[in-house]
Amino acid sequence: xxxxxxxxxxxxxxxxxxxxxxxxxxxxxxxxxxxxxxxxxxxxxxxxxxxxxxxxxxxxxxxxxxxxxxxxxxxxxxxxxxxxxxxxxxxxxxxxxxxxxxxxxxxxxxxxxxxxxxxxxxxxxxxxxxxxxxxxxxxxxxxxxxxxxxxxxxxxxxxxxxxxxxxxxxxxxxxxxxxxxxxxxxxxxxxxxxxxxxxxxxxxxxxxxxxxxxxxxxxxxxxxxxxxxxxxxxxxxxxxxxxxxxxxxxxxxxxxxxxxxxxxxxxxxxxxxxxxxxxxxxxxxxxxxxxxxxxxxxxxxxxxxxxxxxxxxxxxxxxxxxxxxxxxxxxxxxxxxxxxxxxxxxxxxxxxxxxxxxxxxxxxxxxxxxxxxxxxxxxxxxxxxxxxxxxxxxxxxxxxxxxxxxxxxxxxxxxxxxxxxxxxxxxxxxxxxxxxxxxxxxxxxxxxxxxxxxxxxxxxxxxxxxxxxxxxxxxxxxxxxxxxxxxxxxxxxxxxxxxxxxxxxxxxxxxxxxxxxxxxxxxxxxxxxxxxxxxxxxxxxxxxxxxxxxxxxxxxxxxxxxxxxxxxxxxxxxxxxxxxxxxxxxxxxxxxxxxxxxxxxxxxxxxxxxxxxxxxxxxxxxxxxxxxxxxxxxxxxxxxxxxxxxxxxxxxxxxxxxxxxxxxxxxxxxxxxxxxxxxxxxxxxxxxxxxxxxxxxxxxxxxxxxxxxxxxxxxxxxxxxxxxxxxxxxxxxxxxxxxxxxxxxxxxxxxxxxxxxxxxxxxxxxxxxxxxxxxxxxxxxxxxxxxxxxxxxxxxxxxxxxxxxxxxxxxxxxxxxxxxxxxxxxxxxxxxxxxxxxxxxxxxxxxxxxxxxxxxx
RNA sequence: GCGGGCGUGGCGGAAUCGGUAGACGCAACGGACUUAAAAUCCGUCGGGAGUGAUCCCGUGCCGGUUCGAGUCCGGCCGCCCGCACCA
Numbered sequence: 001x002x003x004x005x006x007x008x009x010x011x012x013x014x015x016x017x018x019x020x021x022x023x024x025x026x027x028x029x030x031x032x033x034x035x036x037x038x039x040x041x042x043x044x045x046x047x048x049x050x051x052x053x054x055x056x057x058x059x060x061x062x063x064x065x066x067x068x069x070x071x072x073x074x075x076x077x078x079x080x081x082x083x084x085x086x087x088x089x090x091x092x093x094x095x096x097x098x099x100x101x102x103x104x105x106x107x108x109x110x111x112x113x114x115x116x117x118x119x120x121x122x123x124x125x126x127x128x129x130x131x132x133x134x135x136x137x138x139x140x141x142x143x144x145x146x147x148x149x150x151x152x153x154x155x156x157x158x159x160x161x162x163x164x165x166x167x168x169x170x171x172x173x174x175x176x177x178x179x180x181x182x183x184x185x186x187x188x189x190x191x192x193x194x195x196x197x198x199x200x201x202x203x204x205x206x207x208x209x210x211x212x213x214x215x216x217x218x219x220x221x222x223x224x225x226x227x228x229x230x231x232x233x234x235x236x237x238x239x240x241x242x243x244x245x246x247x248x249x250x251x252x253x254x255x256x257x258x259x260x261x262x263x264x265x266x267x268x269x270x271x272x273x274x275x276x277x278x279x280x281x282x283x284x285x286x287x288x289x290x291x292x293x294x295x296x297x298x299x300x301x302x303x304x305x306x307x308x309x310x311x312x313x314x315x316x317x318x319x320x321x322x323x324x325x326x327x328x329x330x331x332x333x334x335x336x337x338x339x340x341x342x343x344x345x346x347x348x349x350x351x352x353x354x355x356x357x358x359x360x361x362x363x364x365x366x367x368x369x370x371x372x373x374x375x376x377x378x379x380x381x382x383x384x385x386x387x388x389x390x391x392x393x394x395x396x397x398x399x400x401x402x403x404x405x406x407x408x409x410x411x412x413x414x415x416x417x418x419x420x421x422x423x424x425x426x427x428x429x430x431x432x433x434x435x436x437x438x439x440x441x442x443x444x445x446x447x448x449x450x451x452x453x454x455x456x457x458x459x460x461x462x463x464x465x466x467x468x469x470x471x472x473x474x475x476x477x478x479x480x481x482x483x484x485x486x487x488x489x490x491x492x493x494x495x496x497x498x499x500x501x502x503x504x505x506x507x508x509x510x511x512x513x514x515x516x517x518x519x520x521x522x523x524x525x526x527x528x529x530x531x532x533x534x535x536x537x538x539x540x541x542x543x544x545x546x547x548x549x550x551x552x553x554x555x556x557x558x559x560x561x562x563x564x565x566x567x568x569x570x571x572x573x574x575x576x577x578x579x580x581x582x583x584x585x586x587x588x589x590x591x592x593x594x595x596x597x598x599x600x601x602x603x604x605x606x607x608x609x610x611x612x613x614x615x616x617x618x619x620x621x622x623x624x625x626x627x628x629x630x631x632x633x634x635x636x637x638x639x640x641x642x643x644x645x646x647x648x649x650x651x652x653x654x655x656x657x658x659x660x661x662x663x664x665x666x667x668x669x670x671x672x673x674x675x676x677x678x679x680x681x682x683x684x685x686x687x688x689x690x691x692x693x694x695x696x697x698x699x700x701x702x703x704x705x706x707x708x709x710x711x712x713x714x715x716x717x718x719x720x721x722x723x724x725x726x727x728x729x730x731x732x733x734x735x736x737x738x739x740x741x742x743x744x745x746x747x748x749x750x751x752x753x754x755x756x757x758x759x760x761x762x763x764x765x766x767x768x769x770x771x772x773x774x775x776x777x778x779x780x781x782x783x784x785x786x787x788x789x790x791x792x793x794x795x796x797x798x799x800x801x802x803x804x805x806x807x808x809x810x811x812x813x814x815x816x817x818x819x820x821x822x823x824x825x826x827x828x829x830x831x832x833x834x835x836x837x838x839x840x841x842x843x844x845x846x847x848x849x850x851x852x853x854x855x856x857x
Numbered sequence: 858g859c860g861g862g863c864g865u866g867g868c869g870g871a872a873u874c875g876g877u878a879g880a881c882g883c884a885a886c887g888g889a890c891u892u893a894a895a896a897u898c899c900g901u902c903g904g905g906a907g908u909g910a911u912c913c914c915g916u917g918c919c920g921g922u923u924c925g926a927g928u929c930c931g932g933c934c935g936c937c938c939g940c941a942c943c944a
Contacts, residue, residue: 216861216862217861217862217938217939220860220861220939221861221938221939221940224860224939224940225939225940227940227943229943229944231944252944253943253944254944255943255944256944267944306942330942331942332942332944333942333943333944334942334943334944336943337943337944338943338944339944341944342944343944344944345944349944350858350942351942351944352944354942422943424943540938543939544939600884600885605884652881652882653869653870653882653883654869654870655870658869658870660869661868661869663868663869663883663884665882665883665884666869666882666883668883669882669883670882673882717873719873721869721870721871721881721882722870722871722872722880722881724881724882725870725871725880725881725882726880726881727881728880728881728882729880729881732881798877799877800876800877801877802876802877802924802925804924804925805876805923805924805925805926806925807877810877830910831910831911834911842924843924844924845876845924845925847876849876850876850877851876851877851924851925852876853876853924853925854924855924855925
């Protein structure tokens with residue numbers, strides 16, 4: 001009897017895997033008839049240390065990789081580093097360390113930690129996005145995108161983060177603040193590089209329908225983000241003299257052209273160009289100032305009042321001869337959506353109705369709800385449901401869809417506008433005024449304009465002799481790097497000093513992993529074999545940005561001939577976060593869990609700070625974060641309980657898509673399980689012992705085969721917590737079994753199965769147990785255990801018997817017993833008999849394997 | 858405001874085909890071992906009534922469908938997530 005010692009076992013088993021190089025990826029030709037399976041976890045930013053969230057993410061990916069490998073797939077399971085970005089520059093500024101040194105040191109540390117986790121990764125494919133060999137290839141395809149007209153430059157107002165001194169994409173601005181720094185974002189005009197993601201807006205929307213192994217939630221979020229809407233763009237002619245620059249009329253956009261006859265006013269945004277051509281009266285200025293003041297916080301928008309200003313301008317209704325509509329400036333109209341101008345239909349849009357009621361504008365009902373008569377009037381609630389058009393001339397009697405089509409056709413025939421599809425999605429601004437990123441490979445020449453860096457001069461490497469003692473971009477102030485000759489005319493020219501948004505780096509790494517050492521961006525044959533990624537695993541926080549950008553870049557690379565696929569990730573799984581209880585000291589500061597002692601009295605829990613002895617307040621369970629100090633360090637956990645117990649715990653306690661709460665008790669339970677499992681492997685006599693109790697032996701075998709079935713199904717369905725619960729049950733059966741009765745054959749079979757089943761979760765323990773059973777091979781290379789269907793099923797099952805739907809007894813029924821037999825048995829059950837006394841059985845429902853129900857009355 | 862999701866013991870969660878509600882784990886409680894504690898082992902563990910067999914109640918609330926509802930339908934209440942005056 002030996003005690004399980006993970007500190008000794010785990011490194012030893014890892015060394016065996018390394019020595020045998022078991023996790024190398026097979027080339028397509030080596031794979032034989034093994035189908036390919038590409039499993040990928042979102043690669044980490046090299047902050048320097050892993051956290052428990054990483055442990056959970058990579059434990060899940062590793063489970064899938066090991067499981068699929070055992071199931072006969074040729075598995076690709078790589079790892080790399082999302083290594084460009086601002087923290088490296090911040091470290092440089094704060095501590096005078098060069099970003100490159102800082103980053104590669106962090107990578108070395110984190111690699112060691114990930115390797116300690118025992119992940120079945122093919123490390124020969126590792127790269128960092130800051131490797132010249134990676135970003136140099138990125139520059140190559142960037143120039144291809146340029147050739148294909150998917151990249152352009154324009155002057156634009158950008159979101160400027162005054163703390164990070166950089167430009168942010170729209171989606172990196174959250175509630176008016178930078179997503180990373182939290183600083184209030186300012187507006188600034190700069191010439192910026194853009195990627196034409198909007199060119200794929202339709203395809204990105206429609207592609208979502210093919211992603212049937214993605215969470216619906218993520219597909220919905222992406223669809224909303226792209227925000228495709230179909231409608232009509234048309235121009236209202238001014239009734240009188242048109243203002244300067246608007247002789248063609250005022251263009252509006254609507255998704256409800258069917259309600260045109262219900263138009264009550266025309267509205268424009270406060271920053272619409274038309275506003276500038278109005279007489280700049282004090283009243284107008286006061287109104288515009290008022291609108292500007294209207295904040296952007298959630299509360300102000302929720303409770304915000306509709307504000308309007310009548311411009312005095314009038315436009316002609318396109319279908320009602322002689323009728324005009326007033327043009328109002330309204331605070332609820334946005335300049336950057338549609339055309340910045342609308343017609344309001346108060347009866348059928350709540351905002352328009354609120355506005356019309358406030359300023360006493362006409363409300364004309366044009367959609368008749370089903371079962372309403374034509375006296376239908378709205379009060380203070382707009383009618384937005386289905387119905388039939390009325391009060392609408394040639395649209396009368398049509399349903400909404402038909403009326404939309406007819407209105408569009410009429411407007412088009414009158415040459416006043418056309419049906420239009422618009423998007424919320426904007427092109428992706430990728431310029432960053434930073435050093436630690438991928439240089440944009442172009443040269444600016446006064447004569448030739450923007451000139452791509454010629455292929456033989458790629459990659460454009462980052463200069464290393466830079467300093468961070470002053471704010472701004474070190475590339476921009478570098479004495480020599482930016483000064484080059486124009487590749488076309490050879491005159492003095494300047495390099496582009498902007499670098500690419502790091503989301504570009506992470507938008508194609510999955511493709512690079514298929515041929516990480518190629519001297520082209522992507523080896524097409526390798527990509528064709530491996531892509532799409534079969535199972536992608538990562539955090540829900542990337543539901544929009546990273547995943548949308550990756551889908552776009554995949555399409556762009558498809559257009560440029562690099563990739564055959566258009567969707568990068570066939571299956572997506574978004575895992576939940578790690579949470580932990582919080583502790584607060586009397587002084588109000590958060591206290592690290594390692595400094596807390598919890599005592600219980602009955603169901604009361606008390607927290608005491610170890611270092612000071614003061615009583616602590618036990619706070620909410622929240623996402624692990626440094627600011628709340630409710631983090632546990634993976635190193636400490638590995639040291640105390642071993643890597644396998646940590647892996648087991650993060651997989652066992654909650655469904656994988658949900659948050660999991662870290663508790664000391666929980667991980668101790670996992671540790672107990674690993675010790676118990678080892679004790680079972682160790683409880684094997686030297687010689688062979690024959691079974692003395694065939695029934696006991698059979699029962700053990702059945703438990704083992706049932707476990708295979710349950711665990712296999714659980715793993716396939718991503719129900720890891722349930723699968724692990726079944727393993728616990730199996731181990732409980734095993735512990736209760738008696739070798740003297742079962743004999744060694746049944747026991748050995750059960751243990752062999754157990755080793756196989758736990759290998760994806762606790763691989764070191766599985767390997768140690770496998771060796772203890774006497775196998776010289778590695779379980780990491782073994783096939784997944786197969787179950788015997790006859791053994792995985794009981795030949796007697798328990799059938800509940802109900803009377804009027806209430807359980808009154810249960811029967812042990814032989815598989816295949818006839819309904820009559822079952823009914824007869826039930827009628828002999830004492831309790832059932834009692835409940836059937838004196839009543840009439842009206843009906844008997846027999847569902848074999850499920851239920852027997854006597855309906856009486 | 859709009860869209861989506863979720864409400865099950867003291868806690869995390871099972872029961873995903875409408876068929877035994879509470880698997881498995883944690884915590885708690887009782888006992889064994891120990892000088893003692895930890896560890897370990899055995900047992901109890903939704904609420905109520907009863908010595909007991911057994912019975913009643915119970916999956917956020919109200920109602921419906923069904924032989925049978927945690928599961929399906931309608932209406933509320935609460936919590937979480939996403940988007941946000943998107944025409």
